[in-house]
Amino acid sequence: MSEKFMTQKYRRRDVLAMAGTGVVAVAGIGLFPGSAQAKHFPRHIPVAQAIKEKIGDKPTKSGRITIELPQIAENGNTVPMGFEVDSPMTESDYVKAVHIFADQNPNPDVATYRFTPQSGKAKISTRMRLLKTQNVIAIAEMSYGTPYMAKTPVKVTHGGCGG
Amino acid sequence: MAKARIKVPKSVKKGEVFQVKTLISHKMETGLRKNKKTGKMIPRMIINKFVCNYGGKDVFVSDWQAGIAANPYMAFFVKAGDSGPMNFTWTDDDGNITKKTVNIKVSG
Numbered sequence: 475m476s477e478k479f480m481t482q483k484y485r486r487r488d489v490l491a492m493a494g495t496g497v498v499a500v501a502g503i504g505l506f507p508g509s510a511q512a513k514h515f516p517r518h519i520p521v522a523q524a525i526k527e528k529i530g531d532k533p534t535k536s537g538r539i540t541i542e543l544p545q546i547a548e549n550g551n552t553v554p555m556g557f558e559v560d561s562p563m564t565e566s567d568y569v570k571a572v573h574i575f576a577d578q579n580p581n582p583d584v585a586t587y588r589f590t591p592q593s594g595k596a597k598i599s600t601r602m603r604l605l606k607t608q609n610v611i612a613i614a615e616m617s618y619g620t621p622y623m624a625k626t627p628v629k630v631t632h633g634g635c636g637g
Numbered sequence: 638m639a640k641a642r643i644k645v646p647k648s649v650k651k652g653e654v655f656q657v658k659t660l661i662s663h664k665m666e667t668g669l670r671k672n673k674k675t676g677k678m679i680p681r682m683i684i685n686k687f688v689c690n691y692g693g694k695d696v697f698v699s700d701w702q703a704g705i706a707a708n709p710y711m712a713f714f715v716k717a718g719d720s721g722p723m724n725f726t727w728t729d730d731d732g733n734i735t736k737k738t739v740n741i742k743v744s745g
Contacts, residue, residue: 584704594654594716
């Protein structure tokens, strides 16, 4: 009985000594990187990773795609969003796909729209969810060549996405 | 079965690029909300795929994530080919499919 008590006491002292030298603190950071963010949104994916999953490591140019979004969205649950890509939409030169991302949403991947020359126009209007004030990114993949990217900031007064 | 609505022009000219408006009733549950009574997460339940088939081809396809608002509204464009049916399909996480067909009348 007394022997067990001694062991426990020794261990506790040992731990305290470690904490004093900062060993425990360092180990804690190493084990749970970004734990504060992870606790709130278990599935938050960095936007760079989401973009990489869609288009790979290709560099992007600016231009040819424009995003239509309100500057201030009062209700993040339904934000009108549209885009248009400047393209002749012929068999040899058309928009293959447009990817939409919201960089502060739990899942930054919002949607992918796949066009064909029969689409006639690469233009969409829809309604999206925005958790908080953030940037909306649109990337247009052409039938050939470099993808084009556009970025628009939106101020969100009341966030969507539930939670 | 979700309720879907489509709006297309009454008639179009061949080669004309016309707007197709679509609306479907669906809660688009994100999978990030908690049931306030039980404290459990409500599982994700969204429409993840939309296909527009016209003239025997999938002319426009889109993949949706939870970032699309409830009761998804979407307007897009199609180039008029021949008169005939335009078929729409929405598929949700459970594999439920909602179908809708409209007739495209092409004149001239």
